[in-house]
Amino acid sequence: MMAERQLSRSTQSVKSSNAEDENSLRGTLVSVGVVGAVIIIVWVSVFWLYMSRV
Amino acid sequence: MHRLEEIWMTLSIGLLVIFMVVIGFQTFAMGMGPPSHKETIDPQKVSQTAPFDDPGVKKMGENEYEVVMILQSFQFTPSDIELPVGAEVTFTMASPDVSHGFQVAGTNINAMVMPGHIQKITHTFNEPGEFLVLCNEYCGIGHQMMSTTITVQ
Numbered sequence: 609m610m611a612e613r614q615l616s617r618s619t620q621s622v623k624s625s626n627a628e629d630e631n632s633l634r635g636t637l638v639s640v641g642v643v644g645a646v647i648i649i650v651w652v653s654v655f656w657l658y659m660s661r662v
Numbered sequence: 663m664h665r666l667e668e669i670w671m672t673l674s675i676g677l678l679v680i681f682m683v684v685i686g687f688q689t690f691a692m693g694m695g696p697p698s699h700k701e702t703i704d705p706q707k708v709s710q711t712a713p714f715d716d717p718g719v720k721k722m723g724e725n726e727y728e729v730v731m732i733l734q735s736f737q738f739t740p741s742d743i744e745l746p747v748g749a750e751v752t753f754t755m756a757s758p759d760v761s762h763g764f765q766v767a768g769t770n771i772n773a774m775v776m777p778g779h780i781q782k783i784t785h786t787f788n789e790p791g792e793f794l795v796l797c798n799e800y801c802g803i804g805h806q807m808m809s810t811t812i813t814v815q
Contacts, residue, residue: 633666640670644677651681661770662694 697773697783705777708732708758719743727751733762733775736804738795743812745787752784763798766812774799787814 663671689695708714713730717739720728727749732739734757745751755764755775764783765772768791773783787793797808 633664637666637670640674644670644673648677655684658694658770661768 697781699780699782701780701782702778703756703780705756705758708756713754714756719745722752725749729753731755731764733757733764733797735759735762735802736797736808738764738797738808738810741810743810745812745814747790747814748786748788749814750784750786752782755781755783760801761799762801762808763796765796765798767794767796769793772798787812790814 703711703714709732714732717730717732719740720730722728725746725748727745729740729743729751731753733755753764753771753773755773756779757775757777759777761777762775763773764775764781766785769785769787771783771785773781775781791814793812793814795810795812797805801808
């Protein structure tokens with residue numbers, strides 16, 4: 609009885625932590641967005657520098 | 663795949679495609695690729711081979727100039743070049759010894775001049791001023807002294 613309860617608790621906690629992982633991809637999306645923004649800013653800066661010297 | 667993953671993968675691939683299309687258009691349609699002139703020369707006979715037997719600034723047409731230049735440790739020949747504003751200048755360069763660089767500060771002129779190869783790069787000087795020319799390939803003990811100027815007036 610005790611063991612069963614513990615087992616069901618642990619499966620629940622595994623399930624809930626999985627659900628959290630999926631939600632936490634929002635953080636990853638924001639991080640990827642920040643990296644992407646830096647790449648765009650650097651690329652556009654170099655492009656502008658080149659074109660201003662043509 | 664997670665929905666958010668789909669979003670950033672799509673945006674990333676789209677961004678790469680946009681960058682490549684812009685750079686491809688510049689290179690192939692606007693002629694803005696890096697200098698890559700395919701012409702060879704015997705490096706031991708540079709000073710006897712035309713046009714390098716007579717280095718200097720040559721007027722080719724209306725506001726069109728050619729600068730035939732030898733880059734040799736540790737100087738540019740000719741040095742102290744003078745050009746009029748608005749001149750379209752083609753630099754034709756060769757090296758009889760080691761690899762040299764030809765960079766004009768503040769412009770897009772940046773070329774590597776390797777022994778055995780003739781290098782060409784074209785630029786239009788629209789602004790008057792004095793431009794610093796530097797060798798940006800380490801060429802030996804006097805590399806840091808290898809510089810000259812281009813005066814546009």
